[in-house]
Amino acid sequence: GAVVSQHPSRVICKSGTSVKIECRSLDFQATTMFWYRQFPKKSLMLMATSNEGSKATYEQGVEKDKFLINHASLTLSTLTVTSAHPEDSSFYICSARRGYNEQFFGPGTRLTVL
Amino acid sequence: TQLLEQSPQFLSIQEGENLTVYCNSSSVFSSLQWYRQEPGEGPVLLVTVVTGGEVKKLKRLTFQFGDARKDSSLHITAAQPGDTGLYLCAGVGGNKLVFGAGTILRVKS
Numbered sequence: 001g002a003v004v005s006q007h008p009s010r011v012i013c014k015s016g017t018s019v020k021i022e023c024r025s026l027d028f029q030a031t032t033m034f035w036y037r038q039f040p041k042k043s044l045m046l047m048a049t050s051n052e053g054s055k056a057t058y059e060q061g062v063e064k065d066k067f068l069i070n071h072a073s074l075t076l077s078t079l080t081v082t083s084a085h086p087e088d089s090s091f092y093i094c095s096a097r098r099g100y101n102e103q104f105f106g107p108g109t110r111l112t113v114l
Numbered sequence: 115t116q117l118l119e120q121s122p123q124f125l126s127i128q129e130g131e132n133l134t135v136y137c138n139s140s141s142v143f144s145s146l147q148w149y150r151q152e153p154g155e156g157p158v159l160l161v162t163v164v165t166g167g168e169v170k171k172l173k174r175l176t177f178q179f180g181d182a183r184k185d186s187s188l189h190i191t192a193a194q195p196g197d198t199g200l201y202l203c204a205g206v207g208g209n210k211l212v213f214g215a216g217t218i219l220r221v222k223s
Contacts (some may be wrong), residue, residue, distance in 0.1 A: 004156075006156075032209070034210070034211075041200070041216075041218055042215070042216065043120075043202060043213045043214060043215045043216040044157070044202070044213050046210060046211075046213075049209065049210065091154075093156050093157075095156075095211075101144070101145060101162075101206045103159075103211060104159075105149075105156035105157045105158070105159075106156050107155055107156045108154065108155060108156045110154065
């Protein structure tokens with residue numbers, strides 16, 4: 001099967017600091033990865049599409065300078081939440097696409113900003 | 115913009131009851147997926163339906179894709195407490211998945 005990992009699974013940080021979240025496809029290469037944000041008991045909200053070797057495509061309303069995405073290789077994408085504030089606290093989930101329409105989701109990262 | 119309306123948003127039932135979750139859209143999707151998510155974890159794919167009118171069964175779960183590929187349903191027979199979770203439908207539209215709002219299912223023993 002296809003496995004996607006995320007690190008860290010949980011992070012607590014102080015307001016104003018930056019936090020990096022890694023998403024890795026462990027057993028396949030993913031030219032495209034996606035970053036989602038999820039609020040409690042709500043659906044997934046797509047933040048951006050990350051393409052290997054090019055700039056990420058952000059959804060409307062998502063600040064690209066706030067949420068920096070780097071797709072460094074075919075198996076790694078990172079999301080950096082810069083100058084985090086309490087309103088950035090959320091569950092962040094990545095997915096990696098294999099083939100045309102197969103997406104495999106990571107286990108998520110719980111970010112708490114104090 | 116493609117949108118998927120999912121209903122109901124919340125469902126609390128007794129063990130052994132049947133239930134159906136619906137996903138509807140005015141747009142046509144090339145395929146539609148159903149996911150189940152438990153708290154603190156990522157969504158797990160249950161099924162992908164591709165052909166209009168397609169019916170797929172996964173143990174007590176039955177998935178149906180509408181003839182026009184605009185709607186889908188998930189039917190659970192004899193629900194168990196282990197079925198508790200967030201169920202998400204997602205339409206495959208171009209490069210992205212379009213998610214429904216989700217259905218929180220709670221099965222009480």
